[in-house]
Amino acid sequence: MSLWLALAIGNSRLHWAAFSDSRLLHNWDSDYWTAAAIAQFAADPASAGLSIASEVSLQAPVPLAIASVVPAQTDLWQQYPAQQILTLADVPLAKMYPTLGIDRALTLWGAICSLGAPVLVIDAGTALTFTAADRANTLLGGAILPGLRLQQQALAQDTAALPLVALQPDLNLLPPRWATDTPTAIRSGILYTLLASLQDFACDWLLQEPEGAIALTGGDSALLHQALSQQNPALAARIHRDPALIFRGIPALRNWSLI
Ligand SMILES: Nc1ncnc2c1ncn2[C@@H]1O[C@H](COP(=O)(O)OP(=O)(O)OP(=O)(O)O)[C@@H](O)[C@H]1O
Ligand SMILES: CC(C)(CO)[C@@H](O)C(=O)NCCC(=O)O
Ligand SMILES: [K+]
Known part of the structure; x- marks a missing residue:
């Protein structure tokens, strides 16, 4: 069985998937790697302690498809000998704009491959x-806002009195909306407005495309899906959560040849 890896480099951390031919075996997240760790992995992949290492034979260097939205990280990984950097030109979607993030293009393509179009990610x-x-498969567009952790951090960093809070001490319990202490007020503000945004975009999407699919991915997808299922169970049930969405369409990219 010949193994290759896909690496999605995000603004907080790395997302990995192990493939055998076009079959996704397994996906996981990690912190950023140092240049030394990358060089070591190129020379001796078993040394990285990847959890797939025992099932398959690892040839050095393991072929690696990279999608990055962090140029400094792209530079670092360019030193890896068996890499292929994915670009928008590889993704078979129409009407992409030049500065569209490759993660957004790939995740949308992954959603089309797994759920079909039309789809909202x-x-x-x-x-x-x-x-x-x-x-x-034409890009309709979309929107960008600060994520959950970024909102918490922004409040803590740019105000004197607001602490950095854990967003949900209990995943099964939404905070009271009308909070009477500071940490709960922050949790309420961030969580209920994120849920409102999500529902507003989803409702607009379903007006436009009543049979359209909706996919949810990313580091906060479990928390948000859980919270949404308490607030709006019917909508939550329509949303397909898939932490590996960005990887689902990689084997079906343009000119794809397993690197
Ligand atoms: N170990 C972790 N490190 C960073 N974020 C984490 C971690 N565990 C959970 N999270 C949550 O995941 C979110 C980040 O999601 P994710 O890891 O998908 O982002 P990213 O892919 O690095 O960023 P982007 O794709 O937006 O560039 C944060 O808002 C945070 O709440
Ligand atoms: C929006 C992020 C940060 C999400 O990871 C990334 O896709 C990105 O840097 N995009 C570039 C801008 C755009 O997509 O319009
Ligand atoms: K920036």
Whole structure:
């Protein structure tokens, strides 16, 4: 079995998937790697302690498809000998604009490959993005806002009195909306407005495309899906959560040849 990896470089961390031919075996997240760790991995992949290492034989260097929205990280990984950097030109979507993030293009393409078009993707990452395609795989556009952690950090960093709070101490319990202490007021403000944004974009999407699919991915997708299922169970049930969405369409990219 020949193994290759896909690496999506986000603004907070790395997202990985292991593939055997076009089959996605397994996906996981990690912190950023140092240049030394990358060089070590190129020479001796088993040394990285990847959890797939025991199932398959790892040839050095393991082929690696990279999608990055962080130029400094792209530079670092360009030193890796068996990499292919994915670009918008590889993604078979029409009407992409030149500065569209490759993660948004790939995640949308992944959603089309797994759910079909038309589809709306909600990526709850460092930035939270909405990105939609019509039934002809044409990008309709979308929106970008600060994600959950970024909102918490912005409040804590740019005010004197507001602390950095844990967003939801109990995943199964939405905070009271009308809070009477500071940490709960922050949780309420961020969570209820994010849920409102999500519902507003989703409702607009379903007006436009009543049979359209909706996919949710990103580091905060579990929390947001759980919170939404308490607030709006019918909408939550329509939303397909898939942490590996960005990887689903990589084997079906343009000119794809397993690197
Ligand atoms: N270990 C972690 N590091 C960073 N964020 C985490 C972690 N665990 C959970 N999160 C949550 O995940 C969110 C970031 O999501 P994700 O990891 O998908 O972002 P990213 O892919 O690095 O960023 P982007 O795609 O927007 O550039 C944060 O808002 C945070 O609440
Ligand atoms: C919006 C983010 C940060 C989400 O990861 C990324 O897709 C990006 O840097 N995009 C560039 C701008 C755009 O997509 O319009
Ligand atoms: K920036």
